[in-house]
Amino acid sequence: MADTSTRTVERALLLLGTVCDRGSVTLADAARDAGLSASTALRLLRTLEGTGFVRRDDNGYRPGMRVVQLGAQALSHESLVSLAEEALERLVDSTGESAYLNVPSHDGHGIYLSVREGTHSVRHTSWVGRSIPLEGSAAGAVLRGRTAEDGFVVVSNGIEPDVTAIAAPVISGGHVVAALSVVVPSYRITDDGARRIGRQVAAEAAGILTPPPTNTPPTNESTSPGAQA
Amino acid sequence: MADTSTRTVERALLLLGTVCDRGSVTLADAARDAGLSASTALRLLRTLEGTGFVRRDDNGYRPGMRVVQLGAQALSHESLVSLAEEALERLVDSTGESAYLNVPSHDGHGIYLSVREGTHSVRHTSWVGRSIPLEGSAAGAVLRGRTAEDGFVVVSNGIEPDVTAIAAPVISGGHVVAALSVVVPSYRITDDGARRIGRQVAAEAAGILTPPPTNTPPTNESTSPGAQA
């Protein structure tokens, strides 16, 4: 894994990241943030501008339309979100709580790929694209393959205070490719309730890539143990 | 040399574009598509991979999670979409037809920034991020400032056959910043009907950036993506 990467491009993408993070940023800020000299940052931002990835207004640089365009395209090509749609909906229907689909991202993080809001007036809220640490969160534990025997993970008051997260793995080819999760305000749930929802989430997660109708012959490809009961 | 742009970065972004367009593409195809040598394409794609903008699976390169993440962030910072929400909803309610918010993109195109589907069982459909030519479309004419006296543009069977598009400009600081539009199957509408909807769209478009109550100076700082109450 020698240095097969181009510094210029890395820097430009870094810059793009800070622009999107901040929503609106001045040249000097962006340069500082990315650790670049002003002239370099200017040149790269201009390139990004010329390709529509950022745009300028009087206040500085802002995410360009190309970013939302590519993002939307990418999402639409993500078959997981359509496959998980029904499962998310069933979870919301039967629990009234917010349900999510999380996938691993490039750095040691996960992100929310799909969101279905709960029906309770007090409910957990998140959004597509939001970043989630892999440690200290239920979905993160699942994504790292740390699922317990019973097929789901419960984390109370972890990263986010006052909420209990319940997650289960979506498995494909022996690998965890996503986490299905339900997040509920802690005051509203008991240990038993969490287990009940846990079993439900695990069942839905298992069903996402193995639709019930077909009777798949036993194809055994398990790298990691516990390919589900 | 007034050409201040970085070839490497341009190429990498071009590559990213083809990957997102195709959804899944092999190295050789991507290289051909972007007009690059295989070795260069490989190097750039690896850089994109290392930053999460693309990922690989057995079939080749696919859009990475970073793209959907940045796209979602960019959309959330786009205040226009929240400002236009109610207008879109009212248009759908009163016409039953699909209503859209279009903005100019970098190359001579526009894109769908917000979508509200109509209620008729036969209705026009599009999606966020979709590209739209600026010529031959109602929204395009509006975005180019070609709006007629009466404040709206009607195009029947232009780019898309069998549909009539009705668009009006969202104006800020004397510039057209977006187009609000309603698209209806041509068989369902008369000239008079189009004019009626046209006036409606124009009124809604005019109201998007001029809501009477608040006097907000353009100091938009969305600091942390915190949950709003």
Place this chain on the structure above:
DNA sequence: ATTTGTATTTCACTTATTGAAACGCTCATT
């Protein structure tokens, strides 16, 4: 066995990127 296509590595060439410095500018301070 041969052909075709792909992914990957290597390497000499030199192009294209880099950052300090200088400049003009606006705004706030003295």
Place this chain on the structure above:
DNA sequence: AATGAGCGTTTCAATAAGTGAAATACAAAT
């Protein structure tokens, strides 16, 4: 007015960094 601080921008010489042809290896198709 004068001063200073900060920003955006341009210039330019040094050289770091990207480039692509060719070679290699592998796989699948003929």
